[in-house]
Amino acid sequence: MLITVSGPAGSGKSTAAAALAEVLGYEHVSGGDIFRSVAAERDLTPLELNRLAEEDDAIDRDLDRRQREIARERDGLVLESRLAGWMAGDYADLRLWLDAPPAVRAARIAEREEKSIDLARRETEARAESEALRYREYYGIDIRDRSIYDLALNTARLDPDGVVGVIAAFVEVYDPEHDEGKAPIEGVRYQF
Ligand SMILES: Nc1ncnc2c1ncn2[C@@H]1O[C@H](COP(=O)(O)OP(=O)(O)O)[C@@H](O)[C@H]1O
Numbered sequence: 001m002l003i004t005v006s007g008p009a010g011s012g013k014s015t016a017a018a019a020l021a022e023v024l025g026y027e028h029v030s031g032g033d034i035f036r037s038v039a040a041e042r043d044l045t046p047l048e049l050n051r052l053a054e055e056d057d058a059i060d061r062d063l064d065r066r067q068r069e070i071a072r073e074r075d076g077l078v079l080e081s082r083l084a085g086w087m088a089g090d091y092a093d094l095r096l097w098l099d100a101p102p103a104v105r106a107a108r109i110a111e112r113e114e115k116s117i118d119l120a121r122r123e124t125e126a127r128a129e130s131e132a133l134r135y136r137e138y139y140g141i142d143i144r145d146r147s148i149y150d151l152a153l154n155t156a157r158l159d160p161d162g163v164v165g166v167i168a169a170f171v172e173v174y175d176p177e178h179d180e181g182k183a184p185i186e187g188v189r190y191q192f
């Protein structure tokens with residue numbers, strides 16, 4: 001199976017995707033890891049690559065093309081990134097969305113990146129706004145549209161073990177024989 005895990009920064013995607021892959025014996029491919037390897041290939045820090053992406057659409061398109069290729073070619077995989085669900089599209093068996101209130105996400109990022117909560121919140125909001133505009137312009141994706149997801153979870157309500165417990169249970173009870181169909185993904189331009 002191919003399972004995608006998406007959500008905003010600080011929602012707990014990486015944590016949950018890594019643990020889910022471990023439970024299922026699947027591989028875990030992280031958009032954040034791809035992003036950091038592209039940065040390293042170009043001799044940039046991830047922050048520098050992020051800034052560059054606002055001016056150079058080739059960066060987003062390269063990242064997203066890689067994700068779509070991985071989704072097309074591979075199986076037994078948890079693919080995790082902001083756009084994993086959109087990029088995998090119908091190649092994904094299950095598409096999951098993790099979220100948490102902005103204040104919770106900011107506090108987590110502040111802790112993870114050793115910065116103030118206020119700075120983390122401002123940076124995360126600015127990045128999210130910039131990303132939302134880019135995804136709409138490049139691909140016609142409305143990142144606020146949650147209709148494509150099979151399960152959405154507020155990770156603020158559970159600890160990491162609780163989150164993985166819920167999503168692993170969902171994957172385990174999923175039975176293709178009783179599947180009445182995926183939510184359609186329409187109007188996306190996969191142009192890289
Ligand atoms: N359910 C949770 N409850 C509390 N803290 C969490 C939870 N999930 C993740 N975290 C912590 O929050 C931070 C952000 O999680 P991470 O998985 O890096 O998010 P993302 O990949 O979505 O940016 C990490 O420091 C992680 O340890």
Ligand SMILES: Nc1ccn([C@@H]2O[C@H](COP(=O)(O)OP(=O)(O)O)[C@@H](O)[C@H]2O)c(=O)n1
Binds near residue numbers: 009063
């Ligand atoms: N065009 C892009 C740019 C970034 N991304 C994702 O944005 C995230 C940036 O990495 P990150 O480790 O900072 O993740 P977050 O904490 O911002 O979620 C990754 O999940 C990337 O895959 C994407 O999916 N498509």
